[in-house]
Amino acid sequence: MPLRTRAVTTATTATVAAAVVALLAACGGDGGDAGSKKVLTYWASQQSPSVQQDKAILEPELRRFTQQTGIEVKLEVIPFTELLNKILTATTSGRGPDVLNIGNTWTPSLQASGALVDWDAAMMDKLGGSGRFEPAALATTGAEGTPPAAVPLYNKVYQLYYNKKLFAAAGVTSPPATWDEFVDVGKKLTKDTNGDGKPDQWGLSLRGQASTNAAHYAFILGSARGAVFFKDGKPTFDSPEAAAGIEQYLSWMGEDKIVNPSDAENADWANVYEAFAGDKAGMILAQTLGKTLHDYKLTSNDYGVAPMPRSSSGTGADVASFVGGTNVAVFKGTENLDGAVNLVKFLTSASEQSTLNAAYGTIPAVKDARGAAFDSAEMKIARDTIASRAIPMPRVPQETQFETLLGKDVVNWLSSTATGRQPSATDISAALAAAAGKVSAGG
Structure with a gap:
């Protein structure tokens, strides 16, 4: 489930499945410059006590991404209480972001709608391979027996x-x-x-x-x-x-x-x-x-x-x-798949995982994240728990x-x-x- 503790609006499987319409139409951009393919829209979930605090954490990092790639990121931080319904509206309207955060327990249901890009072995290799990720976190990325429909980003136990x-x-x-x-x-x-x-x-x-x-x-x-x-x-x-x-x-x-x-x-x-x-x-x-x-x-x-x-x-x-937490996914309708994948690669890099999880007090989803923030007794217990005593919620639509x-x-x-x-x-x-x-x- 979501990271910061809060009520989360959920939907039935039937509602999610209904979202399959128009997914292959142009979902990307939502006002961004999709034609030039130099603007990505990113829906980030609210992880801290306020949207403003999330923006203060994310905006400097996203500017670094722009400096590295030349791709601007249009950021919208959305409270978890509003996020799922906003995603479902986007899938039915054909207007949504390129990249989005999702509560990890929602992943199988959203995967069943057909809204998300699959992360097969070739796609995961673009992030350094699935072996970089904590196995328990990776297990939250889709239904059993299917390729991941998202990538782990932040975790809690x-x-x-x-x-x-x-x-x-x-x-x-x-x-x-x-x-x-x-x-x-x-x-x-x-x-x-x-x-x-x-x-x-x-x-x-x-x-x-x-x-x-x-x-x-x-x-x-x-x-x-x-x-x-x-x-x-x-x-x-x-x-x-x-x-x-x-x-x-x-x-x-x-x-x-x-x-x-x-x-x-x-x-x-x-x-x-x-x-x-x-x-x-x-x-x-x-x-x-x-x-x-x-x-x-x-x-x-x-x-x-x-x-x-x-x-x-x-x-x-x-x-x-x-395994609680947040995954990051790519909409199938994005007009800049390469740019969207690069943004996911950036967010799941060892350096960004260290920076962002330290800021949010969450557990890195990758094994190679390092930093003093993860040396506390609390974080050591958390990382041990996710490695050996945590299981995903049911991986079913x-x-x-x-x-x-x-x-x-x-x-x-x-x-x-x-x-x-x-x-x-x-x-x-x-x-x-x-x-x-x-x-x-x-x-």
Whole structure:
């Protein structure tokens, strides 16, 4: 999924597939000088807290590209909440950019529309070969068994962030390594600090209203239990393992009582960060976010970073995260394919990967990116996670529909849990079966 944590508008597979019309017409330029082939239009996704900050990061780099190639780049930075719908509109209208960023979990669905240029072996050789890229990141670039439809650009993975002050006060000397330890630590951190008989400090804070994050947690926890969400292109996410993963997530607020019930209404990550920075929550499970915590005046003296916990039983799969991030793609309708490929080559070069990922606090998609920014404890854990404990979300055209349906269900279940009505495993399984039926039907 997208890099900065935010709600993402998604679309059904049917909607995406409908976008196939007019794709071979001239999509490139969108106002650029396509005739001279000296102007490329680039839709960049908003990666930082503001569009203006993204422009300040990207514009100097794109000027360097122009100096090297003579090709001007017309930059538009688009918030992730608007990006997918804007892409779908472009594919149906025949007017779009030459190069664009896409949330990596959208890639199989957009690939199915026929809107994107394939990156076969010959194309990847123009970037130095597929071996330059982290395998887990490369796995997000298209449906299984197909050539990539995009190229990895920025990546993130889930990690555990913990409040050092609250850990010390609770006598916790190290971050939890297993999910059982995670709950035990969460209970030690959940306290009534003002004497009114109710907890006002909690073990964990959640962004409960975010359907994207809800789908991520369900996928990670279910996968760690051995769940397979699609098999041979068909939905299988109504398995007992998938239901158990969701039940585990809901139990943190319900049965385990380590999450403030009011977190079910959190629609913005700011609420989570404020609780963490204000010593009201001891832990966060989030995608790589050191840059964001620094915005809240926190330093490594205030918080620590650890890998996501492992299964306590030792069974299932050792999955710590899905591979989150942003890919870069080329529209088939570009009138300057060579220039577009050169821009992708520039953005994925070792030097630009080092510069841009350092600026955004994200994980380089290529193995040869170097720099002091990637030597921190947080980044070392992140790079180890993406190399050995992260898997892509389902690589199927129905992914956006799957993620939308699953996320909405989990959000609703968390709201019920907040009122003391945590759904049973039977209820969860029945609803998952209904959602799987909708995905199968394409509705």
